[in-house]
Amino acid sequence: MKFTKLTSAALTAGTILSILAPTATFAATAEHDADANGGTELPMSDKTEVGISFGDNTDNGNTGYLRLQMVPHVLDFGNHTEFLSQYPTFDATGHNVSTDSNDRHASYKNTDTNLTATLNTEDPKLEDVKGKAWATVVDKQVTRENNDPEGETAKTTKKSGTWQLKVKSDDALTATENGETINNANLLLKNTAYGRTLDVPKLTNEAQDSGFQADTTIDNDDVSTITNNVSLSLDGTSPEVEVANAADSEGQGANVFGWDRSDINLTLPKDSKVGNNIYTAHLTWTLYTGVTAS
Template identity: 50%
Template sequence: MKFTKLTSSVLAGATLLSILAPTATFAATNETGSQDAASNDNGGTKLPQTDKTVAGISFGDNSDNGNTGYLRLQMVPHTLDFGNHKILDDSKLDFTADGKNTSLPTNNLKASYEGGKTNETAVLNTNDPELKKGHVDGTAWATVVDKQVTRKDSHSNANTTNPNNATDPTSDFYEGTTSVAGKWKLSVKSVDPLTAMDNADPSKPTTETITGAKLSFDNTQYGQTQQVAELTKDTQDATYTTDLAAVTPAPKVAKVSSITNNFSTPLAAGGTDVTVAEAKDGEGQGANVFGWTPENIKLTMPAGAEVTNAIYKANLTWTLSSTVA
């Protein structure tokens, strides 16, 4: 191929232009300038800048009720979920806390009473060998923490008289208060009847109630552990192991001996306390877990009850009380 003078001139010109063209540049912020808040390189704001992401997952009920003390009610079953069902069959009136209508599986619509696919009765997840021995793993549970053995009496009333303690007037405590575990009772009672909630706002009750429903807890399981902080994940229990090691002589651990295996309560206003467990003197040191599998928590509806398309709720109050007079 022959190049004409014109072609050669064009090629030469193109080559010349490519040589003389300036190198491409891109917008940027000077690194040193970006770190100087007094400059205007980044509008007066320093670099680098940061933000954060939280990745989370949870298992079971890990809510904190705010209770504190040497003796405290640390956990109760916060939700008992008896499911969502087509109808109320007068011949099949028992429902369990795993969301099922006993002996009538065709009546089960959804696992949650709120209409979801997942049942909301939380169960305990634990690898504690002592709690596994008690078969409380996988149960809806209540926990009483008893750290009374770590309570110290400084006898600050040495030069005065404590009017609340005739036996030891130098004590800081009322008469009967000791550094020994036990002498407490766990009970539960009904607050109100099953009540239909407002469909527009399920937190608000209507005037519709069901009289005669009953809640039953069967086959109570019990486990006791000294690994309190590992169970509760609560900072107030973080020093328990250290505090316990400082107690001399070392206290003897004894399980709670009086536990109600099966109990029930009518769902009605102003219910009566039903005893779940009672610790005698020296019993219950550490964390005491009482549990029921969801299948062993039963709601029995009254025959002839008329129900509507609504969510029905009732409330329970669990109470930990001292049995020291």
């Protein structure tokens, strides 16, 4: 192949330029050199949390050999287009009972997720309360160390039972914006289900239960007195209503009382006047023993 003088000159010039040109460099910051990065060394990191939860897993802070461990923290009766006097009852799925055309949102907070939590469990002893709104009394009295001497006068003993769970209305349904009330509404928890497990730590997931060891040589009976239908007038003045009553030697472990969300009903008086508002009322659940201190 022959090169012309012009081609040869061009190649020679290109070679000279490539020799004279500086070597290419790329922007970079050295690791482990704070000065090179304005005062902070590389590599540097940050964190991401990935989370998911199921049901109501809050801790109410109660402690003790005998304690009220859980109650339904929210009973959500939904958001509805209007109040229809011929259909005055709502259930805790957010549904206006007996009509399908009046439901707007599953939650009273105007969202489509109903806030009535239900129990997640695989414990076969709790099969009857699985998937229900629930309240739990934990009875670990068999582990008590500061017992009264045995005898007829003993008040604090190393035995299960002798307690009552009750609930009452604190106030009437009250509008959050203007304070207007819906008086004489009724709350009904129907068909109370019951389950008892000795595997307390697995149910509660609380550190205070981690060392619990059941002792069935002391006692091992279910709670025998349970109210089937718990009915409350939401007026703030009516007396407490008993949910369950554990006799002496009953209820060792975790006692769970549950209600299907569709069996939790809020019924408003047919002459109720409502506005475009959120109405809330409150309940207090209390665990008693009826035993006076020495």
